[in-house]
Every structure is written in structure tokens, then in C-alpha cells.
Amino acid sequence: MPLFITLAFRNFFHDRLRFIATVIGIVFSIVLVTVQMGLYLGFGRTVTTMIDHVSADLWIMPHGTKCFEDPSLLDASKRNRALSINGVAAAIPVVIGFADWRLPNGGTTPVFIIGSDLRSGGLLPWDLVEGRIEALSIPRAVAVDRSYFDRLGISGMGATAEIRQHLVRVTAVTNGIRSFTTTPYVFMDINRARAHTGVAADKASYFLIRLSPGADRNHVRGQLLSYISNVDILTPAEFAERSRIFWLFGTGAGAALFAGALLGVIVGTVIVAQTLYSSTKEHINEFATLRAIGSSREYIYKVIVCQAIFSAIIGFFFAALIGAVIVELTAATALPIIMTPGLIVGLFLLTVIMCVASAIAAIVQVIRIDPATVFTR
Amino acid sequence: MTEPVVEAVNVAKVLGSGAAQVAALKGVSLALKGGELTLLMGPSGSGKTTLLSILGCILTPTEGTVLIRGHATDSADPEGLALLRREHIGFVFQSFHLFPTLSAADNVRLALDVRGEPARSAKARSREALAKVGLSHKTSAFPRELSGGEQQRVAIARAIVGNPSIILADEPTAALDGENGQAIMTILAGIAKEQGRGVLIVTHDPRLLPFADRVVHIEDGLIVSEKRGGARRQ
Numbered sequence: 001m002p003l004f005i006t007l008a009f010r011n012f013f014h015d016r017l018r019f020i021a022t023v024i025g026i027v028f029s030i031v032l033v034t035v036q037m038g039l040y041l042g043f044g045r046t047v048t049t050m051i052d053h054v055s056a057d058l059w060i061m062p063h064g065t066k067c068f069e070d071p072s073l074l075d076a077s078k079r080n081r082a083l084s085i086n087g088v089a090a091a092i093p094v095v096i097g098f099a100d101w102r103l104p105n106g107g108t109t110p111v112f113i114i115g116s117d118l119r120s121g122g123l124l125p126w127d128l129v130e131g132r133i134e135a136l137s138i139p140r141a142v143a144v145d146r147s148y149f150d151r152l153g154i155s156g157m158g159a160t161a162e163i164r165q166h167l168v169r170v171t172a173v174t175n176g177i178r179s180f181t182t183t184p185y186v187f188m189d190i191n192r193a194r195a196h197t198g199v200a201a202d203k204a205s206y207f208l209i210r211l212s213p214g215a216d217r218n219h220v221r222g223q224l225l226s227y228i229s230n231v232d233i234l235t236p237a238e239f240a241e242r243s244r245i246f247w248l249f250g251t252g253a254g255a256a257l258f259a260g261a262l263l264g265v266i267v268g269t270v271i272v273a274q275t276l277y278s279s280t281k282e283h284i285n286e287f288a289t290l291r292a293i294g295s296s297r298e299y300i301y302k303v304i305v306c307q308a309i310f311s312a313i314i315g316f317f318f319a320a321l322i323g324a325v326i327v328e329l330t331a332a333t334a335l336p337i338i339m340t341p342g343l344i345v346g347l348f349l350l351t352v353i354m355c356v357a358s359a360i361a362a363i364v365q366v367i368r369i370d371p372a373t374v375f376t377r
Numbered sequence: 378m379t380e381p382v383v384e385a386v387n388v389a390k391v392l393g394s395g396a397a398q399v400a401a402l403k404g405v406s407l408a409l410k411g412g413e414l415t416l417l418m419g420p421s422g423s424g425k426t427t428l429l430s431i432l433g434c435i436l437t438p439t440e441g442t443v444l445i446r447g448h449a450t451d452s453a454d455p456e457g458l459a460l461l462r463r464e465h466i467g468f469v470f471q472s473f474h475l476f477p478t479l480s481a482a483d484n485v486r487l488a489l490d491v492r493g494e495p496a497r498s499a500k501a502r503s504r505e506a507l508a509k510v511g512l513s514h515k516t517s518a519f520p521r522e523l524s525g526g527e528q529q530r531v532a533i534a535r536a537i538v539g540n541p542s543i544i545l546a547d548e549p550t551a552a553l554d555g556e557n558g559q560a561i562m563t564i565l566a567g568i569a570k571e572q573g574r575g576v577l578i579v580t581h582d583p584r585l586l587p588f589a590d591r592v593v594h595i596e597d598g599l600i601v602s603e604k605r606g607g608a609r610r611q
Binding site: 001002003004006007010011014285286289290291292293294295296297299371372374375 | 433
């Protein structure tokens, strides 16, 4: 092993207090960045939950729809136009909208209603833990997530409540279908959804298009666009991306998360830069000696950068451990922090870059070393 | 007659600037040859260490030329001067300047590591260098575990391990007691005689005179006398 690595390692561990301060700084910084970026990923994933769980080849929506929760409506006549296109096997209407759920104590709480044609299997609840999808065809039947029982003032299967003065009964319970807005989702048959949301019988929020076997999606989309006016027709991936962009950047939520991450990087860089600078200052006589015995500047830079990389590796190790605990703790919440392999690699690279960039102040100091000082110290 | 390894020709050096300007050297010429131990003596502030720094390519002269093996160093930039130090010059300092976090062997190996020598051969050569200064039993010791004399011997091993043409030593015995000082001088004299290297020692200490092949006196930035002979045969 080249000696500059040993020297960097020993310099780094030589002052325990500085070592601990450096690691704490990096851990604080990287955990902050992890939380912010994990929230960003979690938020991005949560806002597209409904879109991701629908089996459809294309979504037809009112022109300019920004996200899944957009209240704009389509004329039901457009469904027939869609069905007339060669290659379209099904055009399943979906109705969404907000409504008030009356609590047993007389108060109300807002809910987000999702109504779909139960026979066609459009946008139906998933991850059922009690009851069956078919049970939603029973009059007044709804499905809710068990994490919202308290919020809805119910105790479970069979509980009743009122939406817009219409009685509803819980006949199916899901697990983990949570909304980032914290407004509970309530699944039901499309006709009852219309009644509960006030959407007219000749209107729908979306038409989910399923293609006939062998049909070309782009070709069918072109046909649909030429035949149906004033609509957007997107693939699930495109709609998910549009929703994500709206919620993350249209609302400023993404910018706030990135700002938090940036703050973490700045704090980390300043702390590491400060500790590397003071470490270099403490060892300045050694660096001057190195220079006097003929070392190139590059060799000294390698020692400092190596110290920075040691800081990065050790700091990242502890930050990753803490990050994993946070991910585990938030897994069951409405807005889980998501950690992906790509994010882990990205965070490690960010840590290394941050620490190496922090070495610049120390390197500038070393550039000014006069080797002649070895005769005066 | 052997050619000089390092030579200063009519070298002047002004230190500081403005009102604090000092002419540390005022036109000094000195040639150092292989196999010869030269003592550079003079009072404090006479320019001894400045001359040593210039001969060692650590400082550049304000006027005059320094030649390393006949080649002028005038045009060398700081990296070029570092390369010359790496290839031709070994240093021994009054306060040793060992790395406290490295073992004796690693302190010596550092001089080879900066030259880019592979670790395996560098380790072997470091052990040999430590053996030459009588420290083969202390290779794993850290500087804090060594006496002053032993630390200076490690510093000498570091200076010679890269096979430099010349060793420049600044008050190498000043921090040592008489016995250790004599031991260090014996080693440095041996390096000159047995290994054929040039050795220049800056000192105040008249007890070192018996080891010298040549004694140069400098005062107020000028060489005022030069005497030959007197070296104790090894």
C-alpha cells in the first residue's frame, strides 16, 4: 500500500476529537440529504399510487389535467367514440372526487372517492385484508383502508357512515392504500360514486383504455386523438410523470425538499472543510518536510484527498445505518421515505464529492507551504 | 579531481521586503564534492542556513547560479526544484522532522514513496538504510519511543535511502548530547567516506571539527575563510 494512504489514515485518526466531529458532521449532513431525497422519492411514488395500480394501456382525460386528483370531467359520449376506434377493447369510466364522510359523533371528515365499473375492473382497491371486490356491488358497499379507521370513526368491517346523506357500509378493507394528502380513499361502484360526488351520469373523470391483443398503442393513440377533441391521452407512465411533476414542482414541494438536501450538503461541506483545514494546519510542518525532501505537490494533495475520502467512507457508513432505520420507521406512514439502490449509490458519490470538495481549502493552504520553514521550526 | 556535485556560483540572496529587507548572502561561491564532509560554520545570522537552503534547492538565489551536477537550476520552477531535491539531495534537520504517526521504517520509506518507488522494494531499502545507521532493531518503533540520537539516525537513514549525491545537514547535533552528537557525526563522516557522497553540515559546534575534510567560515553573508584537512580517518 502506498505510504500516502497510511499517512492520511494516521493523520485522520490521530486527533480523535476532530475525527468524531468530522464524522458527526458528515452523518448529520448525509442523513438530512437522505431524508430529503427519500421523501422526494417517496412523495413521487405516493402521488402516483392510483395510476401505478391500474391495468390500462392508455388514460383518456380532460385536456390539461395536471394530476390524478384533478376534478375536471369528460363527456361520457367520448367513451363511445373511443370504443369505435379499431384496436380499443375497452374504455372503462372512472369517477373521482372529494366528499364529506359523516362521523358517528356528528362531525365530518373529507374523503376522496374513487368509483369504477366493478365488472370491467377499472380502478379497484388492491391488497384487500378483509372482504372481497365483489362485495362492492352490494348496495351502499364501500372499501376503505384500515389505517384510516380512526380517522373515519369506524371500527372495521360492517361499519356504517354517511356520505352526502347516503348511507354507506364497509364491506372490504385494504392495507396500505394511503394518500399523501392524508385524505382517506373510499372505493365504490361508479354509479354510487357519481351520487356521492355530484358527478352527472353523462360525465366521468377518466376513461381507461385497454387495447385489443396485437394493437399498436401509438397508432391507437393517434386515432383516438384525431377522433376525440379536447382530451389528453397518456400512457400510464406519462400520466404518472405528469402527476409527479405537478405535485413536486407545481406546488413547490419538490423545491422545498431539494432546498433541504442542498442545506445538508452545504452544512456537511463546511464542517468537513473546517476539520480538514485544521487538520492540515496542525500537520503543516509535516507537509513542509515532505516538500523539503522532494515530494511533489500532487503527492501532498493525495494525502489530503485521501483523508477526505476516509471521512466520506466512515461518515457515509454511519449515515446509511441511520438512514436505514429512518426508512424502516417511516415505511408504514402516509409519506414513507424511500431508499433505492440508485439513491444509495448517488448519496455515496455525493458524500465523496462533498468531502473531496471540502479538501480545497486545505489544498490551497498546502500550495502556500514554504519548504524553507523546516529550518525555522 | 572529481567534479562538484553541487555548486553555488557568486550567489546573493535578499530576504524580506521593504524596510525589513536583509542581504543574507552577498556573493558566495562554494563547490561541494562527493566523498567530502564540509562544515559550514559562522555566527547566528551569518547566512549559513540560507546558503544551505539555496544549495539544497529549497530557496532560489536573488543573484548567481546553483549548479547540480553541472546543470544550472535557474530555470526550474517549484516543482522542478522539488524534483532536483528528490533526485540529488538528502536533508537532515536540527529538530529531526520525523512524522510522529509513522514508524521508523515508514519514516524512512517516505523518502522513497515520494519518488514513486514500489512498496516492496521501498520497504527493503528502508530496512537496509536503518541497518546502516545501527537501527535495524528499531524499525517498528515510533519517534516518541526513540531517543533524540535515535530519531536523528532515523532522519539520516531517510536522507540516504534515496541514494542522493549530497547530504545537507542543518545543525544535526544541536539537539543532542555530546555522546549522541559524536555518534551522529561518525555516521555522517562514514557516509562521506564509504559511500562517496558529499556532506555539508551547518554547525556552531567546534567539537565537530575533527570530522571535517573542509571547514568553511561565513560571516555577514560572505565566506571569510576555508580550511582543508583535519578529518578523523574512519
